[in-house]
Amino acid sequence: MIARLVMVVVAAGVLVVPGFAQKSKSDTCPWCKNDPELMRAAGVVSHGPMPIGPWSSTDLPSKLPAGQWITLETTHIRFASSLPQIDVDLAEQARVRAELDRLRLVLPSVPVKVRTLDPWLRLHLIAMKSEEFYTRFQSLLGVTDADFPEVRKFEGPFMGDGKYLGEREKFEVVLHAARASHNLFTKEFTGTQVTGALRWHFQATHKMLVSIPCDDSDLKKDRWLFPHIVHNLTHLFFCAYKHFSYDPPTWLDEGLALAMEKEIEPRSATNEGEEGTYRDRVAPPDWTAQVRKMIAGGDHKKISELMYIREVGALDADALYTCWSVARYLIEEHPEKLARLLGGIKGQLDDKGYPNGSDMPGIQRKLFKEIFDWTPQGFDEQWVEWAKVQTSK
Ligand SMILES: [Zn+2]
Known part of the structure; x- marks a missing residue:
């Protein structure tokens, strides 16, 4: 069936490899411009490529039928997002402005006031707030990064098996604009169909991931999406603490x-x-x-x-x-x-x-x-x- 489909596409003269056309549209973040110094100051480790779930982020466009995928890696978390640009409602202006003000402290090109948030700026804000939340959660646990070993140590108190609260790899957050993309992605490693957000522990690599379909009407808005991300991150962080073993x-x-x-x-x-x-x-x-x-x-x-x-x-x-x-x-x-x-x-x-x-x-x-x-x-x-x-x- 797949072979037949390819033949038809070639015969029609429009060989479309999903993702590649979209990828060339913009590979560079307009805000940190993939500039190493700007990124370092903003707490951005990378805009990719990076591991995401069972794949590399470079695999996403060809495997998932969504728009453009963009990625962002911070100190503790990797993000992949196909979320589109959104308008900022009047009622949201004050909240978004305050968030932009915080981001501008480390990323000077960020505008003061916006009518729309492009996919890159959206992801930069989500990443900034998620890292802030990482610190908040560490304060609940009464720990800092210095409390966690690279791998399990047999002397001293047991703190798990890696520097990310006890896991070896960074946390991963995958934000899908379309549920079909979430379904395909999660099926790749769970083998089953899931409807809502899915949290997963990759045992071989010792990392925790959440995949979130963001196409419900409320989750299309960051006001409701971000607390939902935080709910899921709390589960990931608490499960990861001292390694997810039970x-x-x-x-x-x-x-x-x-x-x-x-x-x-x-x-x-x-x-x-x-x-x-x-x-x-x-x-x-x-x-x-x-x-x-x-x-x-x-x-x-x-x-x-x-x-x-x-x-x-x-x-x-x-x-x-x-x-x-x-x-x-x-x-x-x-x-x-x-x-x-x-x-x-x-x-x-x-x-x-x-x-x-x-x-x-x-x-x-x-x-x-x-x-x-x-x-x-x-x-x-x-x-x-x-x-x-x-x-x-
Ligand atoms: Zn950027």
């Missing part, structure tokens, strides 16, 4: 992802489905008020029950509000103890020194007792007292 507790993983997403945009709420992640457009606007209402009605969940949940699909709406609020409580009231809890959960080794998270409920009980001197029930009481008097900031 799944962390679902309630904590999800609670942190929602907490980080809502720090970026309080109205955003990514809901995880069985086939990947999607954005939920019917979430209540004010989760703080929702949690107070839930507690008043006695509908909140107990941590002793959440500890046993292994799949995100098993978290109903009240469980999600509880996970988010518990994460906020720990972040705001007990940041140092939270860092110890996260480190303890991700750093379990068996007596031979292999990572082992087989008794996750037992590990959580032990850590709650050791770090906070709380039983799960005592914890619930502390959190409820805090949550029922919170008001949205």
